[in-house]
Amino acid sequence: MIVELISVGTEILMGNIVNTNSAYLAEKCASLGFSIYYMTTVGDNEERLSEAIKTAIQRADIVLLSGGLGPTMDDITKETVAKVCDLELVEDLRSREHIQEYFAKRQLTNITHNNWKQAFIPKGATVIDNPNGTANGMIVKTGECHIILLPGPPNELKAMVEQSVLPYLTTLQDAVFYTSMVKISGLGESFVEDKLSDLIAKQTNPTIAPYAKEGEVHIRVTAKGKDEKEAKELVKPVVHEIHKRLGNFIFTDDENVTLEQNVIELLEKHELKICTVESCTGGLLAGRLVNVAGASEVFKQGFITYSNKAKRKLVDVKKATLKEYGAVSPQTAKEMAKGAALLYNADVALSITGIAGPDGGSEEKPVGLVYIGCYINNHVFAKEFHFTGERSKVRESSVANALSLLRHSIIEYYEGGFKQEI
Amino acid sequence: MIVELISVGTEILMGNIVNTNSAYLAEKCASLGFSIYYMTTVGDNEERLSEAIKTAIQRADIVLLSGGLGPTMDDITKETVAKVCDLELVEDLRSREHIQEYFAKRQLTNITHNNWKQAFIPKGATVIDNPNGTANGMIVKTGECHIILLPGPPNELKAMVEQSVLPYLTTLQDAVFYTSMVKISGLGESFVEDKLSDLIAKQTNPTIAPYAKEGEVHIRVTAKGKDEKEAKELVKPVVHEIHKRLGNFIFTDDENVTLEQNVIELLEKHELKICTVESCTGGLLAGRLVNVAGASEVFKQGFITYSNKAKRKLVDVKKATLKEYGAVSPQTAKEMAKGAALLYNADVALSITGIAGPDGGSEEKPVGLVYIGCYINNHVFAKEFHFTGERSKVRESSVANALSLLRHSIIEYYEGGFKQEI
Numbered sequence: 001m002i003v004e005l006i007s008v009g010t011e012i013l014m015g016n017i018v019n020t021n022s023a024y025l026a027e028k029c030a031s032l033g034f035s036i037y038y039m040t041t042v043g044d045n046e047e048r049l050s051e052a053i054k055t056a057i058q059r060a061d062i063v064l065l066s067g068g069l070g071p072t073m074d075d076i077t078k079e080t081v082a083k084v085c086d087l088e089l090v091e092d093l094r095s096r097e098h099i100q101e102y103f104a105k106r107q108l109t110n111i112t113h114n115n116w117k118q119a120f121i122p123k124g125a126t127v128i129d130n131p132n133g134t135a136n137g138m139i140v141k142t143g144e145c146h147i148i149l150l151p152g153p154p155n156e157l158k159a160m161v162e163q164s165v166l167p168y169l170t171t172l173q174d175a176v177f178y179t180s181m182v183k184i185s186g187l188g189e190s191f192v193e194d195k196l197s198d199l200i201a202k203q204t205n206p207t208i209a210p211y212a213k214e215g216e217v218h219i220r221v222t223a224k225g226k227d228e229k230e231a232k233e234l235v236k237p238v239v240h241e242i243h244k245r246l247g248n249f250i251f252t253d254d255e256n257v258t259l260e261q262n263v264i265e266l267l268e269k270h271e272l273k274i275c276t277v278e279s280c281t282g283g284l285l286a287g288r289l290v291n292v293a294g295a296s297e298v299f300k301q302g303f304i305t306y307s308n309k310a311k312r313k314l315v316d317v318k319k320a321t322l323k324e325y326g327a328v329s330p331q332t333a334k335e336m337a338k339g340a341a342l343l344y345n346a347d348v349a350l351s352i353t354g355i356a357g358p359d360g361g362s363e364e365k366p367v368g369l370v371y372i373g374c375y376i377n378n379h380v381f382a383k384e385f386h387f388t389g390e391r392s393k394v395r396e397s398s399v400a401n402a403l404s405l406l407r408h409s410i411i412e413y414y415e416g417g418f419k420q421e422i
Numbered sequence: 423m424i425v426e427l428i429s430v431g432t433e434i435l436m437g438n439i440v441n442t443n444s445a446y447l448a449e450k451c452a453s454l455g456f457s458i459y460y461m462t463t464v465g466d467n468e469e470r471l472s473e474a475i476k477t478a479i480q481r482a483d484i485v486l487l488s489g490g491l492g493p494t495m496d497d498i499t500k501e502t503v504a505k506v507c508d509l510e511l512v513e514d515l516r517s518r519e520h521i522q523e524y525f526a527k528r529q530l531t532n533i534t535h536n537n538w539k540q541a542f543i544p545k546g547a548t549v550i551d552n553p554n555g556t557a558n559g560m561i562v563k564t565g566e567c568h569i570i571l572l573p574g575p576p577n578e579l580k581a582m583v584e585q586s587v588l589p590y591l592t593t594l595q596d597a598v599f600y601t602s603m604v605k606i607s608g609l610g611e612s613f614v615e616d617k618l619s620d621l622i623a624k625q626t627n628p629t630i631a632p633y634a635k636e637g638e639v640h641i642r643v644t645a646k647g648k649d650e651k652e653a654k655e656l657v658k659p660v661v662h663e664i665h666k667r668l669g670n671f672i673f674t675d676d677e678n679v680t681l682e683q684n685v686i687e688l689l690e691k692h693e694l695k696i697c698t699v700e701s702c703t704g705g706l707l708a709g710r711l712v713n714v715a716g717a718s719e720v721f722k723q724g725f726i727t728y729s730n731k732a733k734r735k736l737v738d739v740k741k742a743t744l745k746e747y748g749a750v751s752p753q754t755a756k757e758m759a760k761g762a763a764l765l766y767n768a769d770v771a772l773s774i775t776g777i778a779g780p781d782g783g784s785e786e787k788p789v790g791l792v793y794i795g796c797y798i799n800n801h802v803f804a805k806e807f808h809f810t811g812e813r814s815k816v817r818e819s820s821v822a823n824a825l826s827l828l829r830h831s832i833i834e835y836y837e838g839g840f841k842q843e844i
């Protein structure tokens with residue numbers, strides 16, 4: 001089965017937003033064993049959109065459209081699909097109720113007339129519920145081609161794909177596919193690829209594909225079988241081999257498990273309470289830990305000590321340390337972590353202090369210099385990092401590496417360390 | 423002038439990487455006033471790539487290809503362009519020397535024969551130097567169409583665009599474009615569009631396009647003129663009219679100014695120091711404030727009080743309040759804000775407490791219920807919100823609305839409030 005993606009939105013053509021939906025949808029399609037030959041992005045323009053849709057219908061069995069289902073006048077995806085397929089738009093009562101409930105739930109009263117536009121669907125279309133917004137999706141069958149319309153906002157699109165679209169696509173796929181996502185922290189992509197190059201080179205079934213993420217590498221292992229059992233059996237030995245080579249640098253084989261989740265689980269397992277102290281990341285590290293529902297078991301409090309005074313008053317960094325070595329130094333990072341752990345009796349504390357830029361850099365301490373401090377098992381240490389990219393990138397890298405550093409420290413101190421010579 | 427982007431690479435179709443090159447190139451083109459009608463992604467497949475190139479040549483004045491200039495057998499962009507344009511490949515001596523120098527600089531001796539493949543160009547093409555890699559780019563003129571080939575790695579592509587491609591494109595542009603981005607906080611997209619529907623309906627030059635962001639609406643106003651002065655003159659009255667209708671719900675006309683930046687500027691203007699106290703958002707609010715370089719002038723410290731104990735110990739929330747009303751209540755939100763402001767002598771404090779889910783919800787306090795507390799000008803109040811979506815979305819919405827709430831409070835207390843009846 002051939003899938004074609006069409007992203008609709010002038011804001012993509014203007015470069016206002018990066019098209020992450022396409023990568024997400026492509027990854028999902030690959031995991032189901034569908035092939036994508038073309039991705040197209042087109043603006044909110046009826047003539048060009050309908051041309052793109054007609055072309056895709058000719059080339060593909062499934063056309064996935066994202067964007068242009070909003071309430072405003074320039075949202076025309078649904079209308080254009082209806083025209084191309086020669087279907088009239090009819091009001092879908094369930095969608096109308098959905099909009100009503102959505103506004104009621106948020107205690108919003110000003111439902112403007114253009115909101116009701118979202119209750120209309122091409123006649124005969126199957127509605128895809130949207131748990132996160134007013135724009136329901138829909139499936140339109142034309143000839144042998146399945147056209148699937150989804151809204152543009154990633155949180156809406158993803159929820160609908162997980163909940164409705166993947167199950168539907170699975171019914172269109174004769175074979176069954178099983179995927180394991182082996183996630184690695186603390187190793188670079190090219191290093192991981194090198195370690196697995198022979199496996200990747202001779203891949204057939206299962207297929208093996210590496211994905212580079214911030215501070216992580218994910219290896220997707222997907223096998224095709226006549227049933228799930230057969231597909232699973234094909235995946236198992238490959239995942240086993242990857243584990244043999246990368247050991248506990250791997251933190252999960254489960255697509256849905258995040259690094260912060262793994263870290264929280266490790267802290268729970270060893271009954272360690274953690275406290276965070278952040279300067280340049282300003283709360284993003286704590287923010288990622290709190291991503292994990294139930295983090296409250298091990299994470300009680302965190303501090304953003306952005307000023308020197310806050311570093312002194314809140315986590316007991318010595319005035320002399322700040323004076324002698326500066327706020328961005330291994331000494332300060334260590335005192336931040338140790339001070340927080342001792343003051344607020346945490347077993348583990350992570351601290352981040354650095355120069356995120358664009359200003360504040362110097363010859364000796366350039367933009368991108370970050371120290372991550374860690375207090376664990378009555379030891380305290382700080383590690384130096386040099387990150388590249390703009391301010392937000394430096395901060396994101398700092399958080400990812402802090403989580404990775406903590407995971408490795410827990411493994412070193414509480415799980416007998418790493419077995420591999422890497 | 424119409425530009426079309428073609429991204430070449432099976433790794434994009436597989437979802438292995440997010441296509442950031444397209445957004446980057448699109449933004450550059452928009453800033454030069456070029457229109458992009460289509461972006462296409464196609465794999466390293468000669469038949470489909472040549473089809474995509476032929477289609478683009480018919481539709482566009484300029485075709486920007488990225489990817490597929492590497493040394494390996496499956497890099498075929500250059501070869502395919504040559505075939506489509508019926509040009510032979512000839513060795514370019516400067517490119518050959520460039521490859522030699524590149525390897526020499528890095529003391530790499532093993533120049534394999536396929537590296538020399540990168541020295542070949544379609545006959546008559548103009549070479550674009552690549553300061554960061556061996557793959558030079560090239561410009562091929564066919565009929566009236568300019569085909570520009572660039573390598574896929576972003577650091578190589580960007581350097582070549584800044585250094586060579588933008589200057590070249592500028593020579594092709596006769597008209598000049600000017601854009602204002604009117605950004606609105608605290609009003610919904612459909613509501614804003616309703617207010618501006620007549621302007622949007624009769625738009626020609628300038629064009630007017632709304633973009634929905636989390637907790638914000640952006641209105642892009644772009645005009646075309648013979649010079650910048652004329653373009654600016656065309657944009658001015660439209661922006662003025664939008665201001666007349668939405669007043670100080672608008673926080674900027676500048677594409678590069680963020681809501682957090684505007685909030686920081688307002689705090690600086692009125693010499694207000696802010697402190698944050700977060701529960702369910704776990705630091706994301708502080709994280710956004712610290713996005714702003716120079717936030718340190720007004721933001722010194724923030725707290726993540728995830729446990730009840732932390733709420734009591736760090737920001738003085740009364741045990742009785744937590745007992746009687748619970749952690750997620752307007753009373754607790756108010757005490758968090760007031761406690762932090764008084765304890766750490768801040769002029770303004772923002773607090774967030776809520777149920778982000780997926781668990782922890784109840785009949786009376788459902789998932790998505792969030793209270794945002796604000797202490798300002800010796801007043802304290804809390805506002806109730808009902809957000810939808812998954813955990814991360816609820817937290818993101820909370821942060822966006824907290825910034826919006828703070829901005830509105832500053833305007834109410836320090837700038838004479840809002841003039842519009844909205």
